[in-house]
Amino acid sequence: MYLAKVKVTLKPAVNDPQGITIGRALGRLGFDTVDSVRAGKYFELKINEPERAVAEKKVREMCEKLLANPVIERFSFDLEPA
Amino acid sequence: MYLAKVKVTLKPAVNDPQGITIGRALGRLGFDTVDSVRAGKYFELKINEPERAVAEKKVREMCEKLLANPVIERFSFDLEPA
Numbered sequence: 010m011y012l013a014k015v016k017v018t019l020k021p022a023v024n025d026p027q028g029i030t031i032g033r034a035l036g037r038l039g040f041d042t043v044d045s046v047r048a049g050k051y052f053e054l055k056i057n058e059p060e061r062a063v064a065e066k067k068v069r070e071m072c073e074k075l076l077a078n079p080v081i082e083r084f085s086f087d088l089e090p091a
Numbered sequence: 092m093y094l095a096k097v098k099v100t101l102k103p104a105v106n107d108p109q110g111i112t113i114g115r116a117l118g119r120l121g122f123d124t125v126d127s128v129r130a131g132k133y134f135e136l137k138i139n140e141p142e143r144a145v146a147e148k149k150v151r152e153m154c155e156k157l158l159a160n161p162v163i164e165r166f167s168f169d170l171e172p173a
Contacts (some may be wrong), residue, residue, distance in 0.1 A: 010126070016098075016133050031134070035153055043092070044137035051098050052113070055126035060157035064124075067120065071122055075113070 011064040012040045012091035017077045017084045018049035052076060055091055064088055093138045093146040094173035099159045099166045100131035124125055134158060146170055 017023050025047050032046035054071070058064040064065040068086055101107050107129050114128040132165040136153070150168055159166040 014098075018133065018135065028134070031157070034157060038153075038156055040147075040149060040153055043153075044139045046137075047135040049133035049135070051100065051131035052110075053100065053129040053131070055128075057124045057126045064141075065127045067122060067124065071120075071125075073118055074120055075116060 010091045011058060011088050012062065013052075013054040013056055013064070013068045013086050013088050015054065015068065015076060015084060015086040016049060017072070017082050018047060020083055021062040022083055023081045049063060049082075050076075061088060075089070092172050092173045093140060094141065095134075095136045095138055095146070095150045095168050095170050097134040097136065097154060097166060097168040098131060098151065098156060099133070099154070099164050100129060102163055102165055105163045131164075132158075145172060 027040040028046040031048060032043055035043045054068065056064045056067060058067065065088055072084040073079060109130040110128040113130060114125055117125045136150065138146045138149060140149060147170055153164040155161060
């Protein structure tokens with residue numbers, strides 16, 4: 010059993026209106042040292058798979074097929090025994 | 092300058108319909124070893140602050156005030172020099 014911690018972020022060239030809005034809101038709250046904000050998604054998946062290599066391959070496929078949009082997003086993940 | 096990588100997740104007791112839906116969709120795609128999915132948010136913030144301790148305190152405040160809802164969510168973050 011493995012726990013996959015998946016981060017999905019927009020590619021640097023892609024405009025991020027959510028991040029921009031959050032950055033402005035932080036500025037209005039007095040956080041004037043915030044330079045930029047990028048918003049993304051985070052998933053924790055429990056994978057019932059005894060082999061680490063298989064679990065890693067499966068998680069990569071899940072990211073490519075469903076969790077991330079490869080046209081505008083990139084993903085990264087850590088696997089830890091659970 | 093620091094880069095804060097912030098993860099916001101629902102507390103374990105809070106129902107997560109988005110995660111459940113994603114888990115079902117993964118099952119329909121053939122990923123039958125997925126045990127559970129929890130969905131969260133991820134932010135990358137660039138903080139224009141020379142002192143690590145100050146940057147850390149600021150990011151914690153931002154999480155408590157805006158990025159996370161402390162009633163139903165928890166947050167964690169890493170800081171790295173940028």
